Structure formats: C-alpha cells, structure tokens
Amino acid sequence: MELSWLEDFLTLSNTLNFSRAAELRNLTQPTFSRRIRNLENWLGVTLVDRGTFPASLTAEGRSFRKAAEETVHALYREREQCLQMAGGEASFQSFVTLHTIAVSFFPHWLHTLEGKLGPLRTRMTCATMNDCVENLVSGASNFMLFYAHPSAPLRLDPVQYPSLVVGKERLIPVSAPGRGRKPRHPLLGGGTKPTPYLRYARHTFITRLIDTIIAAQPKPPLLEVRHENALTLSLKVMTMEGHGLTWLPETSIKAELQAGSLVLAGPSEWSLAMEIRAYRSVQRGAREKERIWSLLHESAVD
Amino acid sequence: MELSWLEDFLTLSNTLNFSRAAELRNLTQPTFSRRIRNLENWLGVTLVDRGTFPASLTAEGRSFRKAAEETVHALYREREQCLQMAGGEASFQSFVTLHTIAVSFFPHWLHTLEGKLGPLRTRMTCATMNDCVENLVSGASNFMLFYAHPSAPLRLDPVQYPSLVVGKERLIPVSAPGRGRKPRHPLLGGGTKPTPYLRYARHTFITRLIDTIIAAQPKPPLLEVRHENALTLSLKVMTMEGHGLTWLPETSIKAELQAGSLVLAGPSEWSLAMEIRAYRSVQRGAREKERIWSLLHESAVD
C-alpha cells in the first residue's frame, strides 16, 4: 500500500473524474486508473462507482476518504515534526509558491519578516499552481504564497486553509523600449501588423489571469504568439531582448522600468491588480510556525 | 512512501536488530536495510542509530514510531471497516492461527461458538508463528488463536493484546502401532538403534515446545531425524504410514488413537499440556467482534 495511492484517491474524490484527477496528479489516465484499482484491491472493496456520471464514491469510499485524509496529513505532519526535531531549535519553515513569486516578492518580503522575527531558517519549493496546492494540502509545506484574484479562485477551502493578504502585485503589459521611450511592441495601435506576443505556458495560473484581462476588453488586441514559456524570469529576459510584448508582475521589473530597459506597453485597463496571499492549514503546527502566522496577522495588508 | 516501510520500521524498533527484524518480515537483511533507509530518506531524518550496540532509535525515531504505529493500525482498521461495510450486516470475522489449530481445534470450536451466537461468517488465515502475530498486531485479523505454554511465551504485550483460554491441548509422542498395539517406534527402550523421528520444521513454535519437552528429561532419547516438515497434517500421515515417531496435538488424532491406527509412543512425562488461547487487540472493533469476545469471556476455560 502506497501513500501516493491515498493521495490519488483524495484527488479523485475531489474531482470525481479520473482523467482530470490524473492530470492534477501528473499522471496519465491509465496509470491513475490502475493506481486507484490497486488501492481498491488492497482494501478489498470498490471505492468509486464508475457506472454513474459523474463518477461517485461508494459508501465505503466516503468512509475511507476520511481515513485516507487523516492518514496522509498525519504522515506529512509527522515528517515535518521529525525535520523540526532534527533541525533543533532553529528549524526550517517551509514555503511553497510559484517561481515568479519566489523571485519577485519573496526575497524582499522575507527581509521584512526577519526584521520583526529575527533570522529564520526557511525552505522554499517552487511549483506550478496545482503542485503548490498539493503541497499545502498534504502538509509538505507550512505556508503557501499565491496570487489571488476573484477571476481565478483557487480550489481551496477557505476554512481549512485560511489566508492573509501579505502584498499587492500588478500584472502589467511591457515591452522593450523603441524610439523615445515608447514601447517597441505596443499592445494597441500597431496598425494591421500583429504585435509579437510572448505568452505564458498554457494551463498556468498567470495565463488564466491574462486571459481574464483580454476577455474584459471590448476589442481583442491584435497579437501573434511568438514564444511560450512557463518561467517569468525567462519571459522577462526575452522581452528585454526585444522579442515581443508580455505581461509581467510589476515588482519583478521595478528596476528595469526605472532604468528604461522595459516600458509599459499599454494603458492601465490592460493591467490587473491582484493580491499576494499567504495560506496555511488550520492544523496547528510547531511553535515557530504559529509565531510567523500571528506576525503575518498583525502586519497583513488589507 | 510505502505502508510496508512503516511495518518494517515497527518491527525494527521492537527487535533493534536489522537481521532479526528482516527475518521476522520475511526479507533478506540487505533489502530490509534499504527499506529502512528509504523511510529515513523520505522523512529526511535518521531514525535508527546504527552506531550503538544494540542499535537504538534516535529521538526522531522514537517520536515517529508512535505515529507509524497509529498509521499502520488506522489503515488496517479502516480496511477491515470497509470490508465490513461491503459485506453488509453479516460481516466476516477474521481469525488467524497455525495450520495445526485451524485443522484440529478450530472447526469444532466454531461449532460451539455458533451454537451460542448463531451462524457466523468467518475468515481464517493460516500462518507461521511470526506471521500470526504480525497479522494480529497489524489488525489484519480480529482474533488470533494460539498455543500457550510458559516455556515459549509469545512476544505480545498482554495489555495491548489480552487473551483468554478457549481450549486445552496436549502434545503427545505417537507412532504407528507395531505388534500388539505397542508403538512400532517407541520413544524409549529401543536399545542402541535410534528411533526414526519425524520432526517439525525448525524455527516453528511447536518445535520450540518439543525441544522443551526433551530438554526437561534427564536423558535425551535416542532419535534420528528422518524427515522434517512444517505441516502437522502431513506429519500425521507420515507417522501413520510408519515412517517414525512424532509429537502431535492430541485433539488432531483422537479418532486415530481410538481406532488404533496411531498409538502413544512414550510415557506421560514426554507429553506437554498446553492451552489454546484466543487473542485480540484492545482496540475496540465492530459490534460483532465485541459480541464474540464477550461470549468467549463467559465461556472461557480456566
């Protein structure tokens, strides 16, 4: 019996869809199916009724779900506990977030945190949206930092996983400068020639946000996707090199905007203001974790 | 992370000896070592201090042991629960015992049980001594039936695993009949020629008992091992066929003794009276399980 089977089952019990769950777990659908079946075989009972649409949990499945949840959490919590013990007093606090936030927001934020709490030993995991959530839910990380915007809510129970606003961010369209500090690749007014566009990889969180921005406008801009990439940092360099236009978190390009190596590529309606939120599990943790959280509470931006 | 790693670790934390624990878990020592290391890698901490003698648990190990124990039990209990649910009202009660007891004692005993409780749906697992204990401890079976004798106590905490005497048994030396209903292969008085002896497989529980019998005598008998076998039933047939002398549980050969196809092969000092005990975990279980246990309490032999 594998821990990952339990996690698979939990994911499935949320989506009630094998293919979707498989994707969330970074597995192919056949593999996922088989792993669920492995779990069922080990138990000796059927957990999921595949005959209905959408699939549904059997009575045993509903009952086992609770136990699986507790078991998974208990194991990760215990692992964290062991690490804490091994690390001694100055134990590591674990964070998980997007690459972008890890680069643009976290380093500075950690400074302000440490300014109030004294030096912290931290561990950071960078991951995709789904993996961030998985990481938090499983207990593998104490805290998650994530963008928050009403147009793209996370699948996360706000009671089980309370959050606090810890910062603000704006997603703004930028380009390398052309003549006279004007954007070389303007979002609008480029005539009939489409503007080269550097896009975030599909199925990522930021793409969902950018799609929201575009969908909110009366006229879609004339863009031609020239490049696709999941790393903000990479897109930023591509943009500075003049490959095209992209949206970037404002904080991550403050210096470049001032220096003029990047310029705003469109009016403010094409920007998106969002929050940066810190999430935690309601499960109580080590003293240090609680200390951090209560500080965040005090200093929360609202 | 594998459930079996947790079980490995629990076994190790009991024996504090990799080789011994590996044997108990039916693994080779290298494999066992690696699995413990896998667990440690997953946790990110060292659980066992190999530097001491005997090996000892680290602080993290001691802490994790509790969690591991709970997790293992929770999972097996939950599995049992699921099976119960799936089986409906008339769920199966699971027993584990030695092959011998399953054949000699259980069938009759179950009748008396059912006489009082009504028909039961039962499941029986036959296993070796170690596996029987594993089975009970892990929660894979509700009840264990086992021989009990002071000379060979089980490694089982009597508080965690209370037991009741449910029957009596005698291990007696028997042989096929020779002339005039005398044993063809007598235990004693065979002159200088050794008596052919059919022995139980080494490392089994019954062998430990028989060794006790022999060790308790002033003079060791003159025996020559002709055959070794872990199955009572098989030894019984071998004995009836006249291959030699062996010790068998009296109940399993009642009919044969009456019919004269087997005869006592030695005086009564060479027999061993023992109890048959039913064990359970203190963990509360399903209603049916509790019903059975309370009946056993009433009807316990003492």
Next chain:
DNA sequence: GCCGATGATGCAGATTTTGCATAGGGCATG
C-alpha cells in the same frame, strides 16, 4: 445516429525492488 468524452486494457520500455555475494566495521576472546 453520430460525436465527444470517459474509463479500461494490451503491450513494450523504463524504473524499482529484490536476493545473493561480499565488503567493512566493531567487539570479545585467546
């Protein structure tokens, strides 16, 4: 009736696990 979506299955390749043989380290004994 056809289409898109969903879950199951056959199969080959890749990964992981296992046991055997053996190395290396510590401890007691002569």
Next chain:
DNA sequence: CATGCCCTATGCAAAATCTGCATCATCGGC
C-alpha cells in the same frame, strides 16, 4: 595484537513492478 563472530552496507544482475502510448468499449448529448 591477531582471530573469529556478529552486525550493517554495497555492487550487481535478475525479477517484479510501474508507466506511458495506443487503442478499445461504453455512455450521454446533440
């Protein structure tokens, strides 16, 4: 100090398992 014993770790090849791809079977919706 040498020797032998007991313990755990490691190299390696065979075996078992897991995974992904391609494909099939089924079902609901238009």
